[in-house]
Amino acid sequence: MMRPAFALLALLTCTSPAYAQAISPAEQARIDKLVTETLDKTKTPSASVAIVRGGQLVLAKAYGKAAETIPAATPALPYQIASNSKQFTAMALLLLEDEGKLYLDDKVSKYLPGISGGDRIALRQLLNHTSGLQDYWPQDYSFPAMARPTTPQQILDVWAKKPLDYAPGTKWQYSNTGYVVAGMIVEKVAGEPLFSFLQKRIFQPLGMTSVVDMDKAIGPNFPQGYGRAALGPVRVETPAAPGWLYAAGELSMTPTDLAKWDIARMNRAYIPADDWDEQERTVRLADGEDSNYGLGVRNTVRDGRRVISHSGESAGFLSLNSVYPESKSAIIVMTNTWSSGAYSQISRGLAEIILPPTSADPVPAAQAATVRTVYNQLRSGMLDRKLLTANANYYFTPTVAADVRSSLSPLGAPVSIEPDGSSTLRGGFVIQGYTVKYPNRTLDLSVFMEPGANGRVEQFLVRGE
The missing domain is CATH 3.40.710.10 (DD-peptidase/beta-lactamase superfamily)
Incomplete structure (x- = not known):
C-alpha cells in the first residue's frame, strides 16, 4: 500500500x-x-x-x-x-x-x-x-x-x-x-x-x-x-x-x-x-x-x-x-x-x-558460585582449557588470555559473582549474565554453557562497568 x-x-x-x-x-x-x-x-x-x-x-x-x-x-x-x-x-x-x-x-x-x-x-x-x-x-x-x-x-x-x-x-x-x-x-x-x-x-x-x-x-x-x-x-x-x-x-x-x-x-x-x-x-x-x-x-x-x-x-x-x-x-x-x-x-x-x-x-541478589572457578583461573592465568569448548578455546588466544589476566589480577578476588536475571536457551547453550562485585567497582560477565552438569564453557566474557 x-x-x-x-x-x-x-x-x-x-x-x-x-x-x-x-x-x-x-x-x-x-x-x-x-x-x-x-x-x-x-x-x-x-x-x-x-x-x-x-x-x-x-x-x-x-x-x-x-x-x-x-x-x-x-x-x-x-x-x-x-x-x-x-x-x-x-x-x-x-x-x-x-x-x-x-x-x-x-x-x-x-x-x-x-x-x-x-x-x-x-x-x-x-x-x-x-x-x-x-x-x-x-x-x-x-x-x-x-x-x-x-x-x-x-x-x-x-x-x-x-x-x-x-x-x-x-x-x-x-x-x-x-x-x-x-x-x-x-x-x-x-x-x-x-x-x-x-x-x-x-x-x-x-x-x-x-x-x-x-x-x-x-x-x-x-x-x-x-x-x-x-x-x-x-x-x-x-x-x-x-x-x-x-x-x-x-x-x-x-x-x-x-x-x-x-x-x-x-x-x-x-x-x-x-x-x-x-x-x-x-x-x-x-x-x-x-x-x-x-x-x-x-x-x-x-x-x-x-x-x-x-x-x-x-x-x-x-x-x-x-x-x-x-x-x-x-x-x-x-x-x-x-x-x-x-x-x-x-x-x-x-x-x-x-x-x-x-x-x-528489581535487583537480583543470589550469589553466583558456579562460575567462580573459571573466573579465578582466568585472573590467575591458570586456565584449564578442558573446561572450554573448541570455540571458546579459539577465542582465548594467548593475547586475549594475557589481557584478561593482566587486567583482572590487580583487582584481587571478587567479593561476589551474582546472576543477573534468569537464564535463557540459545544456539544449544544455557545463557546467563552475572555481576562481578569488587569493593570499589562492578563488572559484567556473560556466560554460555553447554547443558548438563558437565557442560563446558562456550563463552566467558568480562566487560567493564
Whole structure:
C-alpha cells in the first residue's frame, strides 16, 4: 500500500503539543555528561545517539572517536545496527503478504526445500524465534569460520539442516538462522535481493539515505569496531567476513535514519497500520507463556512504560533502539564496541532524563558460585582449557588470555559473582549474565554453557562497568 508523498510527510511530522518538547539546555548538559562519562568509564570509543520526543527528532549527536581514521564521530556516520535489522526483514514479509504473494502461516517447505522441520515451521515462526532452528551465531565473539566469506545457502547447509532444537511453537529461542531462511524466502518471492527490496519499499520512501550493507560499510570512511578482553587494552576488532549477517543483521545506518523508521512506527505511517500491529503482537507459546517478542521486535514494559525495542551486535558494535509509543518518543544509541554495556547504560540514562521512570527495576541478589572457578583461573592465568569448548578455546588466544589476566589480577578476588536475571536457551547453550562485585567497582560477565552438569564453557566474557 503506497501513500501520496504529502500524506506521508504529514504523518511523519504530526506531533502532540503535550509531548513535542525540544531538549532544554539543562537536559542537554545532563545528556552530554551522561554520555561522555559513560564512554570514559567503560572505555567505549564512541557513541552516536538520537532522541525523538512527541513524534519529532529533537537530538542527534555523536561523541568520541569513530575510527582510527575518524578521530571525531559525527551524527552523519552510519553505524552497524546488526540485529536491529531484523524488524526490516520481518516487515518485508508482511509487505509481501499484503500483496498476496505469501502468507505468514505458510510452511517453509513451500518456498525452500531441505530445511529441517520445514513442513512444520510457519514463516511467522522464523520471525518470532519459535521455529526450533538452531542459532548459527549465539556467541559474542567471532568463531573461526567467520574469517571466511559465506553465503546464506552455506549458512543453511550447516545450521538449518541440523535436528531442530525443539518442536516449532513450543519454545522461544533466539535464532539468527531463522532470519537467514526468511531473507532467502523474501528474495525468492520478490524476485530481487533483500537489500534492493528494502531500499525500494522502505528506505527510499522514508528518506533513509544513509542505509548501507554493513559488508560495504568497512574502510577509512566508516566507523570502526573495537573490543576489549576483560579490562585489558581497547583493540580494533576484525570484522566478520562478508555474508555472515545477511537478513539477520546486515544493515548500517545513522541513528537519525533509524529515528525516521521509529516515527513512522509511532504514527502508523507509510506501512499499513495492521502490519505495524502484527509486528508488535507478541507470540504465545504452546503452553500459553508470552514470549514478549513479536516479528523482529520486543514488546515489553520497562520502568513502567511500554517499549518496542531491539538490540544489535556485530563484531565491534552494539546498538539499542527503544520506542515508547504512548509518548511518541524514541531513544537510539549506537556504539562501536561490543565489550561494554555502554549502549544500554546510555539508553537507560537518556530515558531517565527525557522520560522519568515510574518504577525501579528489581535487583537480583543470589550469589553466583558456579562460575567462580573459571573466573579465578582466568585472573590467575591458570586456565584449564578442558573446561572450554573448541570455540571458546579459539577465542582465548594467548593475547586475549594475557589481557584478561593482566587486567583482572590487580583487582584481587571478587567479593561476589551474582546472576543477573534468569537464564535463557540459545544456539544449544544455557545463557546467563552475572555481576562481578569488587569493593570499589562492578563488572559484567556473560556466560554460555553447554547443558548438563558437565557442560563446558562456550563463552566467558568480562566487560567493564
